[in-house]
Amino acid sequence: MKRIMLILTMLIAVSAMVFATGSRQSSSGPSTPGMTYKGHDVSQTITLVAYMLGDLHPDGQQIIDRVNTILRSTINATIEWRYLSWSEHGTRYPLLFTSQDDFDIIFTAPQWAHYESTVGMGGFEPMTQTFVQRFAPDVWNIIPAEAWDQLKINGIPYAVPSGEAALRSDVNAVRGDFMEMAGIRDISTFDQLISFFTWIANNQNRTGGVSPLGASTGGFLYNYFRQNNLQLLPGTPYEILFYNFLQPNNTRVAYLLDQSWFRQYCLDMKRYFEAGFWSRDSLASTSTYQENFLRGQAASFSWNIGSVLNFLQQADSEHPNWKVTFVDPELTGYKWVEDYNNNNLAINAFSRKKERAMMALNELYSNREINRLLRYGIEGVHYNVVNQLYYQTTAQSNRYPVAGNAPAWVIKNPAFTLEQYIPNPTVYQLKEQEVRKVWERNKAPSHPLTRFTLDTSNITTQIAMINTIQEQYFTPLISGMAGDVDAAIATLRTQLDRAGIQDVINEANRQIQSYMSRR
Secondary structure, three states, X not given: OHHHHHHHHHHHHHHHHHHHHHHOOOOOOOEOOOOEEOOEEOOEOEEEEEEEEOOOOOOHHHXXXXXXXXXXXXXXXXXXXXXXXXXXXXXXXXXHHHOOOOOOEEEEEOOOEXXXXXXXXXXXXXXXXXXXXXXXXXXXXXXXXXXXXXXXXXXXXXXXXXXXXXXXXXXXXXXXXXXXXHOOOXXXXXXXXXXXXXXXXXXXXXXXXXXXXXXXXXXXXXXXXXXXXXXXXXXXXXXXXXXXXXXXXXXXXXXXXXXXXXXXXHHHHHHHHHOXXXXXXXXXXXXXXHHHHHOOOEOEEEEEHHHHHHHHHHHHHHOHHHOOEEEOOOOOOOEEEOOHHHOEEEEEOOOOOXXXXXXXXXXXXXXXXXXXXXXXXXXXXXXXXXXXXXXXXXXXXXXXXXXXXXXXOOOOOHHHOOEEOOOOOOHHHHHHHHHHHHHHOOEOOOOHHHHOOOOOOOOHHHHHHHHHHHHHHHHHHHOOOOOOHHHHHHHHHHHHHHHOHHHHHHHHHHHHHHHHHHO
16 A cells, blocks of 8 residues: 555656646747757757755855856856755755756755755756767766766766865864963864863853854764764765775665664763753754854854865954964864765756756856856956966955855866965965875775765655654754653654664665675
């Protein structure tokens, strides 16, 4: 009966999608007779709709307007950029597909930005070699074969990946003035970070009521993963299934609730929450971590080093007395080379303008003027070029930070990339150079599952049910806000069992076994 109901649900959904597709109104404009792009007729003027994650920076619309002027002259199209904020994309993103919203291009990424689940529901257009080479031949030449492989599910990629991969790690932006007050010169271990946060929480009268983190929905779970040499299994629901990247011969899936350290982690988070490390309204807050930091409400926030440096520049400009810098609380821990597939652009499978959308992606990657506009801003306003190889920031850079928005994270073309020129480096810019040297010595070893991505098409019902458990049971627990820890863990285990977590584990192990047999 369960299988019959699932089939009926899928048939109804497909029928609704066909009806919605057929009933959409065209967004085409006047024609330009005889206009072509790489041999394809583009005489009909159209508007494409693209959804990105994050928030548009103050001068973002200026960039978009300039890009659209160029796109009109090349592919006879413009792009209407829409942004899903960090606080809302978790709920709004899936609805774009279930409600058959009329759009063409969207940002996606494995694990954290809906890639596997959307592929599972048939939401993305397959990026076959024929399709890409026909409508975006430059993209095919720019993107390395390894990058396409990283996005494959059952042998097919469903998005266009970044053209570059780089060594990355999350770091913590911090208030240097508070570190001085606390007598702390640097933070290079997690225990030192906790000591700093404890000082902040215990000295509210000296800090003006600033909290260590301001908001947190997840505590320090990723820190604990790294401390235990664990990596999330791509394609599985949130942070509950993973593998040990130091055990290349062990490819069995590990389950979070079966880890001996998880109970202690939850107890630690409860203690940190009660100590005031993050606010009591964190779970309901729509403010981002960096916003709390820039407002002077938090002493720290964690993100990838590139994003942290961008926000540090803004904070340093607006509040030089804060003496902002960053720290790596796991300086000597393993560091990952960011996969090409950590940022991607996909085409809506139900778009009526797939071909033109693919041409637009070709322009974003291969048109030098468009690429630099989206990645760096307006030359002479947001950045200056130095010796053709470097860029230098300006007084207006914070109005459109380098790589501060999608799609800039994705459309990385090595031929157009500029390195930053820093004539008078700040403390944190000098520190970045030092830290990256340490990172180069601590690259994470290769593991067979690094390139594996779970196909969820056989477990869509279980995945959907497990995802609904996250907000009510999982997030409060890992954020220290669930009350009695043992009772909360027991409840979460029961809920996940009912949702079919064992089915997901079994399917993951089955696919991994098949994947390993083909290596």
